[in-house]
Amino acid sequence: MVRDLIDLYPDNFAVVEYHVYDEYETIWGLDRAEQFYDWLPGGVPWFSYDGVGNVGSHEVYETALLTQLNRPTSMTLSVGAKPIGNDEYEVTIRGCMEPGFEARTVTAYAVAVQVHWPPEISYARNTFRTAASTKDIFVEPDSCNKVMRVITFKPGWDVTDMKLIVWLQDRGSTYPLVVHQAAQTDYPFSPLPKYGDYTNDGEVSLDDFEAFDACFIGPDSVIDSPSICLDAFDVDKDKDLDLVDFARFQQAIGGAT
């Protein structure tokens, strides 16, 4: 079954399951199924693979997934979330484009699914619960852009069983529209790491300054900085730590995010 792939590829495979024409249907899910994916000719279940169509059985789907995993990645995506009120979460979606690809505007989606629900349907996985409003973002090669969305849970939902799934998809109102990347995070949700927070304690402070100092190589170095340094400090993504990065770090340690 396609759902088995969730367990086989937990880091590479994000699935949203919509119920239609039963008591678990939602307006958003129905609209997605009928208007966006026009699934009716295909019957149920119907799978959209990377936003481009139905690939049928588990075996075919797994082959398609492996083929896709071997293709060069054009965009990367990360997701973080923090509570901002009762049952309300601010979701940060950060999309980046690898060098050598064409700049494009894509639509950022953020949805909440419940991992094991409804309980009486044993095969149900990642069932759609609610969505944030969508937002278009423009991403250029070798750079990143981020958007914030708000997702609201209904009282009574089992928060500990919730998962946030986000994806970047070509703009439009009907498929096929390519999904360029997806990301997911289980409860408890964590905010995205802050720029400059090498020690990952939620603030940019003296310990991070010491780390920057140890990581600093300078613009003329013939070796690349270690990736752990680059992840925390390399703001211009040129694979070394130089004065450009230091200027940004000074802002961060001064309180800018």
Ligand SMILES: [Ca+2]
């Ligand atoms: Ca820190």
Ligand SMILES: [Ca+2]
């Ligand atoms: Ca740099």
